[in-house]
Amino acid sequence: MNDKNMIITGLIIFCIIIIFPFLYNLGSTAPPPEPVLSEKAKAAGECIAPKEVIRAEHMEILGQWRYSVVRNAKRIYKASNGKEYNMSLSSGENSCIGCHTNKAEFCDKCHNYASVEPYCWDCHIEPKERN
Amino acid sequence: MESSKRRFLKVAGLSAAGIAAFPAIKGFTSSGEKHSDATTPKIYKNPDALMAKRWAMVIDMRKLESEEQVEPIIEACHKIHNVPHIPTKHHEIKWIWATEYKHAFPSLGHKHIGKKLNHLPFLVLCNHCEDPPCVRACPTQATFKREDGIVLMDFHRCIGCRFCMAACPYGSRSFNFQDPRTFLKETDNKFPTRMKGVVEKCNFCAERLAQGKPPACVEASDGAIVFGDLDDSNSDVCKLLESNHSIRRKEGLGTGPSVFYIL
Secondary structure (H helix, E strand, O other): OOOHHHHHHHHHHHHHHHHHHHHHHOOOOOOOOOOOOOHHHHHHOOOOOOHHHHHHHHHHHHHHHHHHHHHHOOOEEEOOOOOEEEOOOOOOOOOHHHHOOOHHHHHHHHHHHOOOOOOHHHHOOOHHHOO | OHHHHHHHHHHHHHHHHHHHHHHHHHHHHHHHHHHHOOOOOEEEOOOOOOOOOOEEEEEEOOOOOOHHHHHHHHHHHHHHOOOOOOOOHHHOOOOEEEEOHHHHOHHHOOOOOOHHHHOOOEEEEOOOOOOOHHHHHOOOOOEEEOOOOOEEEOOOOOOOOOHHHHHOOOOOOEEOOOOHHHHOOOOOOOOOOOOOOOEEOOOOOHHHHOOOOOOHHHHHOOOOEEEEEOOOOOOHHHHHHHHOOEEOOOHHHOOOOOEEEEO
16 A cells, blocks of 8 residues: 555546546537528428428438439439429439539538538539539 | 146237237238328329330441441430540440441451441440349449349449459440549539449430430431330331341340340
8 A cells, every 4th residue: 555645646647638638628619510501492491301301311311312213213202392303412403402502511511510421422513513 | 737728828829819910900000191191202203204114226337337427426425424535545434435346246257247347337335135244243233224124333332343344245344443533524414423443334324214315325326326115016126126137246145135236
């Protein structure tokens, strides 16, 4: 028990090192970003599903659309609001990006915050590259 | 003892019957709920889309005699599908291209075939085989045969293993060794590009058929390429094949190409 002081000092230093990152970042958390709607999307007023559903499930929906379009050649989506949409991420006026024209403000903002890197735009042509 | 064994069997039997019947009852009630919901989203095909039981193409070589005639056809395809022009031979990407008779029909050639035939620019592309070897080889089902006979690729699923390229006897597939975007001066927004590490090939313009348009090469060919349903005896394709002698590439392999040539 002669090393009591040494052990306690060591424990305190250890705790400080462990807690330091949390203390350091305390109060400086970035607020979660709000996606900005394009003028066209604002004017439309509604998407293919309610906002909450889109927010939580857009990746699954896109995956289902991809399957339907590529494998079954079914390319038209009649949403529960009765409107027809072109089941495409990036082609044409009636596609996702045809309405949400501001990829940086709409897609990237949240994806960057959540640190997810979907590979959609490795192949699909993003709006800013368009003429 | 007798009565308790009897009771045990009764309970066990009833429980087993209950467990067996449960999924059926559950399925019945939940399907009933679905029917009552009239606003469920629906997914369907464009009513204007061109449909067939088995799409086929007839290339009439009597109408394609020079490189100048063939080039705009290739250009039309490669432009709308964002196919890059890569000068390095080993890295080039091709959906449709011109080749000589001896390469297109190696088993049908002989040295007295004649100059004219030898120098015709034969347009070759994916044959959309009836029994496609590439589909069998693909380990991820990225390549598959659609109901209408089109052999399609889901580029999202391709892992770039190139088994399909080894399996295809026609060399119809190209691999993206580099990012194709660096070789594209301009892109068509209506069709995606590909990424590095993905195989690609002709898709019989599935995206145009869905809009009710014929394939781009057919449109650009000025009648030299005819497209239609092989299962419909009244289609242009069937009528042409009925009245002319036609050949297919590497017939002996049994892949059953959907692209026919009239010499």
